[in-house]
Amino acid sequence: MKTIKVNAESGAYPVVCGRGALARLGGIVDGLRDGCAAYVLSSPRVWRHCGSAVSRNLRGYSRECVILFDDREAAKRLSTVEDICRKLVRLRSERNALLVAVGGGVVGDVAGFVAASYLRGVRIVHVPTTLVAQVDSAIGGKTGVNLPEGKNLVGAFLQPEAVIADPVLLSTLAPRQFRSGIYEVTKYGAIGDAQLFEFLERRLGDLLRLDMRALEFVIERSVRQKSHVVGKDERESGLRQILNFGHTIGHALESLTHYRCFLHGEAVAWGMLGAAHLAVATGRLHEESALRIARLIARCGGIPPLPAIPSAALLRAIAGDKKSRGGRVDWVLPRKIGAVDFGVKVADAAVSAAWRELPALYQRARKGV
Secondary structure (H helix, E strand, C coil), X not given: CEEEEEEECCEEEEEEECCCHHHHHHHHHHHHHCCCCEEEEECHHHHHHHHHHHHHCCCCXXXXXXXECCCCHHHCCHHHHHHHHXXXXXXXXXXXXXXXXXXXXXXXXXXXXXXXXXXXXXXXXXXXXXXXXXXXXXXXXXEEEEECCEEEEEEEXXXXXXXXXXXXXXXXXXXXXXXXHHHHHHHHHHHHCHHHHHHXXXXXXXXXXXXXXXXXXXXXXXXXXXXXXXXXXXXXXXXXXXXXXXXXXXXXXXXXXXXCCCCHXXXXXXXXXXXXXXXXXXXXXXXXXXXXXXXXXXXXXXXXXXXXXXXXXXXXXXXXXXXXXXXEXXXXXXXXXXXXXXXXXXXXXXXXXXXXXXXXXXXXXXXXX
């Protein structure tokens, strides 16, 4: 078990990761509670799987202080935030309250936005239960919900008080959900950790079998990279943009399919394929390195095929992203395995060409597996 400190400008906090990390939850919550109530925010599905384990590690736990809500991406909206806030009011939750978010990325994003908004801000501890959340979304303070026009368009920055990332909690994940997390780990290898990328190439089979030692290694490496980036750039004014590798196309794809076709990591996988293709087309990346990224994605298992979306629709969705400026988005493109450039301008014609060629690139990678 490791404790990694995130030194964000607005406040430092620990990420406890490794087998047995959940046992630390009670002590951390007790140290933060200061006599006030702790309120658990989770989903019915997650609570069925993890509720008893979390409850055993929360001293003074009260069932009345558990708020469950829909954790589908389609339910990640302002009405869900309002419902939770009203329940907190009815529970007489005060400004010194502590929220404990137990779940995947949707639970963390919604609960984080509730914490940032309710009574103008209360504290939160994250207990992520998916690989995507353990290595990425629970760390760094981004919170938010979707609008029909796009993903995460309403939100706030709020760093948590602590994050508990226990890989044992991943044992109940469906294989597709788990693979979705591996795509996010692949992102970390591609943008800044060639050793992690090579580990994935060698030990992917062990990861897919939920080998705990392999899981602990990739979680720790990913958390260390995320904590380093957040410590350098909390609000995405510079270096933190590298974490958006694959997300430009990924977010557009999620929005265009109304969050019904792709898990987040799957959409990011298509986005990484697109960014790698653009990097080759613009002379930044050797074709063999792009194929390594594509082969690793293909080896994880089949991702849902791209729907028949015209490139013009994709470009409109990208232009509506929260990161766009003047209707244009700066891209994150790899220049080698383990290094990327951010703030890259890409012509719409190049994006359209890459979009049309993506299915063929993926099929080529699958044949090479």
